[in-house]
Amino acid sequence: MNPACHTLPDLHPDLWACIRPTTxxxxxxxxxxxxxxxxxxxxxxxxxxxxxxxxxxNLALQVAHPHVLTASSGNFGQALACACQRMGKQCTxxxxxxxxxxxxxxxxxxxxxxxxxxxxxMSRAAxxxxxxxxxxxxxxxxxxxxxxxxxxxxxxxxxxADVAGRLDAVIAPVGGGGLTSGLITGLCAAGQGxxxxxxxxxxxxxxxxxxxxxxxxxxxxxxxxxxxxxxxIGVGVRNWEILRRGIRAIVEVPEEAIxxxxxxxxxxANLKAEPTGALAVGALLAAPERFRDHRxxxxxxxxNVDPSVYCEILAGV
Numbered sequence: 001m002n003p004a005c006h007t008l009p010d011l012h013p014d015l016w017a018c019i020r021p022t023t024x025x026x027x028x029x030x031x032x033x034x035x036x037x038x039x040x041x042x043x044x045x046x047x048x049x050x051x052x053x054x055x056x057x058n059l060a061l062q063v064a065h066p067h068v069l070t071a072s073s074g075n076f077g078q079a080l081a082c083a084c085q086r087m088g089k090q091c092t093x094x095x096x097x098x099x100x101x102x103x104x105x106x107x108x109x110x111x112x113x114x115x116x117x118x119x120x121x122m123s124r125a126a127x128x129x130x131x132x133x134x135x136x137x138x139x140x141x142x143x144x145x146x147x148x149x150x151x152x153x154x155x156x157x158x159x160x161a162d163v164a165g166r167l168d169a170v171i172a173p174v175g176g177g178g179l180t181s182g183l184i185t186g187l188c189a190a191g192q193g194x195x196x197x198x199x200x201x202x203x204x205x206x207x208x209x210x211x212x213x214x215x216x217x218x219x220x221x222x223x224x225x226x227x228x229x230x231x232x233i234g235v236g237v238r239n240w241e242i243l244r245r246g247i248r249a250i251v252e253v254p255e256e257a258i259x260x261x262x263x264x265x266x267x268x269a270n271l272k273a274e275p276t277g278a279l280a281v282g283a284l285l286a287a288p289e290r291f292r293d294h295r296x297x298x299x300x301x302x303x304n305v306d307p308s309v310y311c312e313i314l315a316g317v
Contacts, residue, residue, distance in 0.1 A: 008158075008189050010151035012061040018086075019054050020046050022159050030268035034284050037295040039167065040269060041160060043302060044277065048106070050302030051156060051179055052079035052143070058152030060087050065139035067092070069131055071124035073228050074103025075276075075302050076143035081112035092138070094127045100228060100274075100306045119222045123233065144178030145236025153179050157186020160297060164192040169291065172299035173279035174198035174207045174250060175230035177239030179301060184246035198243070198250035199283035201225035201258065207235045207243065208250040216240045226309075227258055229276030229302065251283035251290070258282045262313045265300065274305035275313070 023042040031038045043051035056079035060068065067090040070080055077093035084091035091112035095104060096119045107114050117127045132140050142149065156179075160170060164187065172179050180198050187194050200207050204223035210216050218234030225231060235243065253261075261278035264285075265271045273281075280298035284291055 008151045008154055008185065010062070010147045011154060012058050014061055015054070015058050015152065015155060018057045019155065022046070022156060024163065025269065025271070027269045030264060030281070033264065033268060035288065035293070036284055036291050038284070039163070039295070039297045040271065041156070041297055041299045042271060043156070044271065044273060044300055048075070048079045048082050049304045050075040050079065050277070051153065051299070052076040052302070053082065054155050055149040055152035055178060055182070056080040057083040058155075059141055059146065059148040060084055060089060062148045063139045065137065066090060067135055067138040068141050069128060069135060069138040070094070070141040070143060071128050072143050073231055074099050074107070075229055075304055077112070078103060078106040078110060078304070080141065081107045081110035085111045092131060092135070094124050094131065096124065096222065096231070098224070100304065100309070102306045103304055106304070142236060144176030145238050147238065149178050150182050150185055150238060150242070153182025154186030154189065156299070157183040158190050160194070161187055161190030161192045163297070164194045166295060167194060167297050168294040169195040169197055169248070170297040170299065171197045171199050171251070171280040171283050173227070173230065173276050173301050174200040174235070175276065176232045177207060177235040177243055179299070180247055181239040181242035183299070184242055188246070195248040196246065197248050197283065199253055199279035200250050201227045201230050201279070202252040202254045204230045204232070205252045206232070208252050210235060210240065211244065211247070211250055226255055227276040227279055229274070230279070251287045253279055253282035253286045257285040259313050260285055262310070263316070266314060271300065272303045272305070272310070273300050274302050277302040
């Protein structure tokens, strides 16, 4: 993608020199098994192992603050920690105490401070508010509900626009809505009307319920789906405004289909994906009739998973 082609005002021009282009992978075995022609957009090879580096780096490039504060179950936290380390900024990440250990360790490895929180007692947002009062010099960053974050994720949409003519649809995970709203924004900026579908855990289906109701609905607590990147109270307000107009539909994926998708990516594409990252393939399992005989790009959003959890999933435990 030629950066001169984009028209997104919140996308920093230096971002293209910082990120890795997505890895597009044909998956013939997976396609045969699923009855769908599948192209994988593998963000597992992005810096810090997920698409979140696009958003975090764009945000860190844009804000002048010396300290950035956020809440994250892991992938945005480590992406922001890495981006801040590169730019000489301080970073603090509020993380649920149930976060994957590999993600907590990665955040600390990139030099950030981890503030654990028991989300059954206090929400991530409430803890961030406390810390924001303690650190008035800090920029408070949402992992999804922020124009710099959406624009950073739109860089993936701009890349996929180059192959849109080969596709009928793109499917991507939905947690807070940062990725799907970014994809819609990027594809629109590139003049592509490719259909974007969301894939959301059935036990964390606030976005799907919101679409059915025509208004934003939030969960009472963070749902403890195995797809930890989708353990959100709800979709962001900015993200919702884009999704309600631009997303074709959201497929609700049962827990066992998420696990099976992780296994299929390993056996059928030799690709390690975390449960949230496998949601798009899970959508093909959950709603095969919707996508049969289509040419579909599945965004594999990340590969940061605890080894013990990954082994259990592969073993079918």
